[in-house]
Amino acid sequence: MKIAIPVDEKNMEANVCISFGRTPYFLIHDTESKECSFLDNSAASSQGGAGIKAAQFLVDNKTDILLTPRCGENAAQVIKAADIKMYKTIPGSARDNINAFAEGKLPVLEEIHAGFHGHGEK
Amino acid sequence: MKIAVLSGKGGTGKTLVSVNLASAAEESVYLDCDVEEPNGHLFFKPENLWEEEISVKIPAVHEKQCSGCRVCVDLCKFNALAYIKNRLVVFDEVCHSCGGCILLCPEKAMNEKEKIIGKIQKGVSGQVTVYTGMMNTGEASGVPIIKKLLNDSRKAKGITAFIDCPPGSACTVMESIRDADYCILIAEPTLFGVHNLNMVYELVKLFRKPYGVVLNKCQEGENPAERFCEEKGIRILGRIPFDNELGALNSNAKIAVRESEKYRTVFLSLLETVKKEVRHEAAVNP
Incomplete structure (x- = not known):
């Protein structure tokens, strides 16, 4: 199972990025092999629709689980269509969140915000 | 003759100036290109309304x-x-x-389908033909509505048109001033006002449009926008005082020119100045 987390830096102690669509990197953690990799988020510099593109990127990387502090409407539509499950992160590092998830301590992310532009990246 | 009224931010007096200039002119066209929040119609209260929906083409997937x-x-x-x-x-x-x-x-696997993004409305208020662009909330760009608005108004040949632009200096403003013969920049007497004036000043220079400034909300003492105009050698077309009477008329959606002899004189004089400038431009840069 592959878990994705938006992170500010390329290490396990990095903070979870507050933005899903425009996070600089995604941490991809494979729960079977325990391997971690960091992928550049090419959606970060998009003119618009960054959330859609970032979500597409996770779909293409065959992500099963997304741990994120929040998610916009359009990105959520892509993520849900791809059957990726979303959980809400807790304050702390990427490692803290992976451990919390493994222990079943992260709640399902249900609150989807309406975007920041009145249109576009909802 | 098409005269565009611009400013770098909202609330400087674009609608005040364009509505009153259009009302001061004998016969005119008023075009509200501020499609995200058109408010000129609140002053004109146009009658005999005619509306047309505006759509854009988006992809449909097979x-x-x-x-x-x-x-x-x-x-x-x-x-x-x-x-x-x-x-x-x-x-x-x-x-x-x-x-x-x-x-x-x-x-x-894709073809075009229509999506309605807003409408244009045409009506009459006294001697003024009022065109209003209205965009639906949340749409990406008002440019298609502005294009249609300006295109429709071309039918009124030989009549002076006043274009009430959206605030700022983005795509919608560029579209609004594209065919303008002259640009009036409205400025507030603050440092912030100077910053916003500079934005539209740079835009009209880039578009090589003849332009002049109207100083709005003028009070006693220092006016940074006036100093900016002097430094840059920009023509000041007129000054509108920061005045309770005008403020009260405006906040009650009254057109000052139609209500007050004093302001009728102020805007008639501004209109004459602008007309003279346009004729001068036409003679110098035909």
């Missing part, structure tokens, strides 16, 4: 023909397309109607 090649997904700069579980998804409200996806689809 799923059976889509091969999943993703040419469209990769092309779209606004990320309005996603390909999930063998299905192409279009985010209508993110689409900017460039048509690129339809053009490049190797399977011809």
Whole structure:
């Protein structure tokens, strides 16, 4: 199972990025092999629709689980269509969140915000 | 003759000046291009209304023909397309109607469909023909509405048109001033006002439009916008005082020119100055 987390830096102690669509990197953690990799988020510099593109990127990387502090409407539509499950992160590092998830301590992310532009990246 | 009224921010007096100039002129056209929040019609209260819906073309997908090649997904700069579980998804409200996806689809799996983004309204208020562009909330760009608005108003040949522009200096403003013969920049007497004046000043220079400034909300003492005009050698067309009478008329959606002899004189004089400037420009730069 592959878990994705938006992170500010390329290490396990990095903070979870507050933005899903425009996070600089995604941490991809494979729960079977325990391997971690960091992928550049090419959606970060998009003119618009960054959330859609970032979500597409996770779909293409065959992500099963997304741990994120929040998610916009359009990105959520892509993520849900791809059957990726979303959980809400807790304050702390990427490692803290992976451990919390493994222990079943992260709640399902249900609150989807309406975007920041009145249109576009909802 | 087309006269555009601009400012770098909202609330400087674009609508005040354009509505009153249009009312001071004997016969005129008023064009509200501030399609995100048009308010000129609140003053004119136009009658004999005629409306037309404005639509843009967005892609419609024929799923059976889509091969999943993703040419469209990769092309779209606004990320309005996603390909999930063998299905192409279009985010209508993110689409900017460039048509690129339809053009490049190797399977011809997409064609155009209409999406209504707003309307234009035409009406009459005294001697003024009032055109208003109204965009639906949340749409990406008002440019198609402004284009149609300006195009329709071309029928009124020989009549002076006043274009009430959107605030700022972005695409919608560029579209609004494209055919203007003259630009009036409205400025507030503050440092912030100078910053915003500079934005539209740079824009009209870039477009090589003749221009002049109206100083609004003038009070006693230092006026940074006036100093800016002096430094840059910008023609000051007129000064509107920071005045309770004008403020009260305006906040009650009254047109000052139609209510007050004093302001009728102020705007008639401004109109004459602007007309003289336009004629001078036409003579110097035909």
